[in-house]
Amino acid sequence: MNVQIMLVDSLTELPSSYRNENLFSFGKTLLIHKENEAYLYLGTDKARITMEDIRYLGGETRRQIEKWNVKYAILDSKSLINITHQMKEEEVVVCFLEGWYLAGYKFNKYKRKNVTTLEPKLKLNNKSYHDCRKLALIRSNATNIARDLCNEPANKLTPKIFVKRLKEMFQDTKVEVEIIDIHGLKEAGFHAVHAVGKGSGSLPYVALLRLNSEVGDPTALIGKGVTFDSGGINAKTGKDIGEMKMDMGGAAAVTGAVKLLADLNYQGNLLAIIPLVVNVAGKDAYLPSDVITYKNGLTVEVGNTDAEGRLILADAILHATASNAKHIIDIATLTGSIGHALGLKKAGIFCNDEDWLWGLKELGESSGDYVWPMPLVDAYQSLLESDTADLNNMSSSIYGGSITAAMFLKNFVLDDCRWIHIDMANTVRPWKEEGYYPAGASGFGVRLLAEIVQCERISDVIC
Template identity: 35%
Template sequence: MTDFQPLLVADKGEPATLLYLVDRAGFDDWLTNQPERIRQTAQAQGFRGEARQIAILAGDGGEWAAAVGVGKAEALGPWCLAKAAETLPEGRYRLHSGDPDAAALGWLLAHYSFDRYKAPKAPRGPRVLLSADPARIDEMVQLAEATALVRDLVNTPAGDLGPADIEAAARSLAAECGAEISVTAGRALAEGYPMIAGVGQGATQDRAPRLIEIEWGNPAAPRVALVGKGVCFDTGGLDIKPSSGMRLMKKDMGGAAHVLGLARLIMKRRLPVRLHILVPTVENSVSGAAFRPGDILKSRKGLTVEIGNTDAEGRLILGDALTRAGESSPELILDFATLTGAARVALGPDLPALFANDDRLAADLLAGGTDSGDPLWRMPLWDGYDEMLASDIADLGNVSDAPMAGAVTAALFLRRFVPADVAWAHLDTFAWRSSSTPGRPKGGEALGLRAAWTLLSRRYPSQE
């Protein structure tokens, strides 16, 4: 993982290059108040305060500064310094006025790269940002680390990240944070979590399914459960995907990656909660042992599920994990999953679909997303569509026959396995960025993580 700690440090008045943040609306006033040499160099570079514009400003005695365009002043957020961090040379930098605050995250993540499979290159020197608010430094660094963990896990090809490898990542996290970990596999999984076992039964033995659980925190503290879909690779099963649909299915464990990243942040920041992390992890493979369309799977809850499509497997493993989470009487359950293409059709890649059975929880998550620059969009748990999951021979089906409302019916399926008196939110996230922007390279991405972190850190503020 990228070492972010040295890239954001307390400002002790040491020499540093100044960064002027300039927005479009304030550009003319800013330019008018600059010395002639700065006006000339800014105009020569066509600088107008547009987002991601950077101009090098000549100073006296060989010194220089940089003007960084931020587009709209009211749009200042996590990414307004990312282009500068990617572009400027090695050195120390401070803002001409104010503190980087949330923009420090983009500065840090501009240094992120996933180069596990690339030939080594000479590294660029670090671009260090000075902060006048040292109390925020650790949180920003840990937020960058959580994001990088999500990206690293999602970017890793399925050949190198099967269920055992997710277990290894979880064990490493538990050891790092002083948490307890348990893993259910084999016969115990088949008996206790039959839908997880059923989805993963077609995989080879070295990629056998399992349920990973981590417990951390004071048992007397409010109990919070995080559940993450860990499908390491999704062929679609016997309802096999076309090659175009299978190409990115290494990212189908993106929910698990989000949960591990968020859990790391919670534990590092020592939020006063009793944390219960549940990661059902499988490979949905094609083989003679794979589960079939028309099969009936019994769930941990006791409900029977008719399989209408083996490519709707994520909701099955989540159903058993959500049931287990509810058995410990948490006051809050959050689940993350790369669950449906329907959510992407409705909202595109950047907006995770939020479903919640509690209006206050939904409002707090939406506010957390807005305030952290990590937006969500609420979708309805529409009771009228519940009948779409009816089955003639089982308690419910795993898919609807109607080619509509796929994200809604998937969320309604999950709701069947959540206790009605527990506040629950489901985030259907893409976990991927299809093109690069500063600080946000193409590949695995944490979408919804900062929104959830903001909710949790406000609801359960750290005492440290």
């Protein structure tokens, strides 16, 4: 069966017998059969249509069509373009196609009996839009890389397997991959990665990805890669601890972003740093009260082994600094507190130059990876004091946990470096399974990181 997709924003565009005011509201769908033809009416009634709205419509269209075992769907691209304002034609088409492709994602590789559905084809009956399709596929494939990594069970994505997949992924690309194993971590300055990871039978690694590394000072992307987090000695007690297989969501986002930028032939200088550990309470596990001495001489008392993410990110920040990075962007599933502050739809974003924050928020809205500006409160530095070391990795207050975690990281950032920190713990899964978001991981951060890096100058994100 073929389906004609009809975009409607008023009751008068619906067949008279179906003119219910709820049927043309934004994102609502209605399938009508007429003789040998089928029509999918898609509501577009909204005061202002954004790029993310177009992706949503593309995804929702795909979701509905897959339910009906449709072979071909036909969309009049002119009707799609007509519902938008101040958006370029190609931009609109790319967004719709991106949503369409992302909605087709499924992670069922470990199911013995996979439920297969017919792969529907989308035809735009005005132009071929070959370049738009190509770009939409590149963008959606990069996001799906992050989804795949996050959805893998903990025993199928250890640090060792993660670095193996990185080597395979970038084997025939311009991306250089360097892997530091446990024997080289301390020499390379990754003392915290060694400490956090040594308690597990799955040993720690650090992956360094370089793209166009000879052009100017690099922009550094850092992703937290805890492939499973039990909390270590301070063991987690939550009932959904299986979700901690996604505690490498930041590492997945950085991996997808590097792949996206490489496929887009990005010409800048990029360094990605991905520390990879399993945080469990093994016989060699690090302990509360341990002191870690960092590459720059700063000492940290371990107040809580379940605050391991900030420890390994600090190592990576110092490595980025030693590599002359003037712009550092880290992304991590860092704190549960960020979800308490912002809910499940927007990640928290921090910056040591507040003038950037609202521009970064706009990039989040255009990319679909929503972020909300969060403050760095210098007064909270006192909450990280330790009687034994320079810092404690755990705040002495139960309040403002995402802010104090960011303040901990700020101690490792040089004053002349532009630093962005994204706490995405609340967005590693979609807040709802709708639009182009299926079950499983969201792939959050891939497009946002690429958008930030692709600015002509990174400072162009300032509004």
